[in-house]
Amino acid sequence: MDMLRNQRYRRHDLIDWFSQEEVSAARIAVVGAGAVGNEVVKNLALLGVGAIDVYDFDVVEPHNLTRGVLLREGDVGRNKAEAVAERAAALDPNVRIRAVPGDFWRTLGIRALQDCTCAISAVDNFEARLKLNQLCLLAGVDLVNTGLDSRWASVESYPYGSAPDVACYECTLPDSAYGRVAERYSCGGLRKRALVERRIPTTTVTASVAGALAASAALRFGPETTTGSRRTLVDTLGGAATTVSIPRRAECPGCAAYVTPPRVVRTRNRWLPPSTVADPSLLTLPLRLSDALIASWECVACGPLEAADRYVNQRADAFDDSIATCPSCNAPSVRVEIRDAFTLGELVERYGPRPAPVKFALADLESGTVCFDLDEDRPS
Amino acid sequence: MSQEIKLYVRTADQTRRAELDLDASSTGADIIQAAVDNWALPADTDYTLVNTTTGKALAPGDDLSKAARPGDVLEVQPVLVAG
Numbered sequence: 001m002d003m004l005r006n007q008r009y010r011r012h013d014l015i016d017w018f019s020q021e022e023v024s025a026a027r028i029a030v031v032g033a034g035a036v037g038n039e040v041v042k043n044l045a046l047l048g049v050g051a052i053d054v055y056d057f058d059v060v061e062p063h064n065l066t067r068g069v070l071l072r073e074g075d076v077g078r079n080k081a082e083a084v085a086e087r088a089a090a091l092d093p094n095v096r097i098r099a100v101p102g103d104f105w106r107t108l109g110i111r112a113l114q115d116c117t118c119a120i121s122a123v124d125n126f127e128a129r130l131k132l133n134q135l136c137l138l139a140g141v142d143l144v145n146t147g148l149d150s151r152w153a154s155v156e157s158y159p160y161g162s163a164p165d166v167a168c169y170e171c172t173l174p175d176s177a178y179g180r181v182a183e184r185y186s187c188g189g190l191r192k193r194a195l196v197e198r199r200i201p202t203t204t205v206t207a208s209v210a211g212a213l214a215a216s217a218a219l220r221f222g223p224e225t226t227t228g229s230r231r232t233l234v235d236t237l238g239g240a241a242t243t244v245s246i247p248r249r250a251e252c253p254g255c256a257a258y259v260t261p262p263r264v265v266r267t268r269n270r271w272l273p274p275s276t277v278a279d280p281s282l283l284t285l286p287l288r289l290s291d292a293l294i295a296s297w298e299c300v301a302c303g304p305l306e307a308a309d310r311y312v313n314q315r316a317d318a319f320d321d322s323i324a325t326c327p328s329c330n331a332p333s334v335r336v337e338i339r340d341a342f343t344l345g346e347l348v349e350r351y352g353p354r355p356a357p358v359k360f361a362l363a364d365l366e367s368g369t370v371c372f373d374l375d376e377d378r379p380s
Numbered sequence: 381m382s383q384e385i386k387l388y389v390r391t392a393d394q395t396r397r398a399e400l401d402l403d404a405s406s407t408g409a410d411i412i413q414a415a416v417d418n419w420a421l422p423a424d425t426d427y428t429l430v431n432t433t434t435g436k437a438l439a440p441g442d443d444l445s446k447a448a449r450p451g452d453v454l455e456v457q458p459v460l461v462a463g
């Protein structure tokens with residue numbers, strides 16, 4: 001078996017810049033098992049990467065089959081991550097491939113991410129990219145972001161784990177991208193019921209170009225010509241490509257808060273009674289939560305209603321905007337207060353011994369920004 | 381007080397290009413908006429600006445006085461969202 005393993009990688013060993021040892025030691029998180037995710041996982045598996053974790057919540061649909069080298073007709077209806085991982089595992093039994101179905105925001109913790117060499121973003125919307133960017137910034141782990149349409153492929157490297165003070169995904173992101181995220185929500189955090197998502201057609205041609213460059217960037221192949229963040233845009237019709245460096249933006253909404261990388265502190269997701277808090281001034285500590293919560297829910301006409309118990313203190317994005325209609329008077333007169341800023345005292349009061357449905361909480365202390373990682377026992 | 385700066389602006393596919401005298405206080409976002417309007421670029425796409433002469437991406441709020449010098453070539457590139 002070991003002989004077969006050695007023979008398998010023999011041609012790689014002939015490449016002077018290729019270290020099979022390093023590649024086999026890498027662990028890569030691939031978020032999204034769509035067109036790019038298929039190509040990325042295929043490449044990483046064939047290269048003999050040590051471990052690949054594939055994250056996707058979605059199921060395989062027939063139209064995915066034209067852009068999924070690891071998918072077959074029999075996979076329609078299966079979870080994408082599971083289907084992709086299963087077939088990729090057959091490419092090289094030495095590669096440990098793990099499928100993680102579900103929303104990565106719930107399944108990929110900061111700590112698990114810190115065990116990875118790099119995360120590759122192969123998702124299909126801005127919101128997921130913003131979230132993965134935040135996680136990688138907090139974890140201090142390299143991010144490779146990909147994007148496609150029917151003609152262009154782009155691959156961006158954000159080496160948060162290997163270079164200090166580099167630009168993040170949001171440093172050059174246009175305001176219009178935030179507008180597209182906002183279009184998915186109403187009342188400041190509830191999902192829109194009648195949302196028609198943009199459908200951007202792609203082919204396996206742009207996906208395979210992005211998937212090849214992303215695998216190369218994730219494994220840091222080639223000479224280190226630049227140490228900072230960079231983007232390559234390829235015109236797959238004709239092959240022209242431009243690579244530019246991405247400078248850090250001082251007022252960036254994604255990374256400006258972290259002048260120095262935040263310190264991540266693993267914390268039990270439990271909120272002790274105020275009387276047991278040694279320093280009462282801590283109760284006024286302002287926290288920025290990873291997720292917006294419903295702080296109050298009340299009909300302006302009917303006043304407090306029993307149904308409030310179903311919504312208050314839950315994550316806002318767990319509900320759609322139908323909850324802004326009053327179940328008693330049927331008018332759209334419910335005032336839903338949604339926010340992600342709470343004091344420690346408020347969380348103690350609201351959650352007590354129960355966990356809050358958030359991933360992490362950020363606090364600006366004198367020593368710098370601290371990220372309280374609450375993932376361990378968060379309710380799903 | 382406004383100073384003008386002569387620049388070349390083009391689309392990524394290079395089917396559109398223009399030599400422009402721009403106010404040095406114009407931002408990356410201003411140039412993108414002008415390109416989308418004047419060249420009728422697809423409005424359902426998001427764009428970012430890169431200076432191909434310096435090899436650097438521009439942030440939306442960067443003004444030209446800092447991010448470009450006369451004669452530089454700026455390229456309007458799509459921000460790709462499918463995956």
Ligand SMILES: [Zn+2]
Pocket residue numbers: 167168169170171249252253254255256
């Ligand atoms: Zn940033």
Ligand SMILES: [Zn+2]
Pocket residue numbers: 299300301302303326327328329330331333
């Ligand atoms: Zn009512």
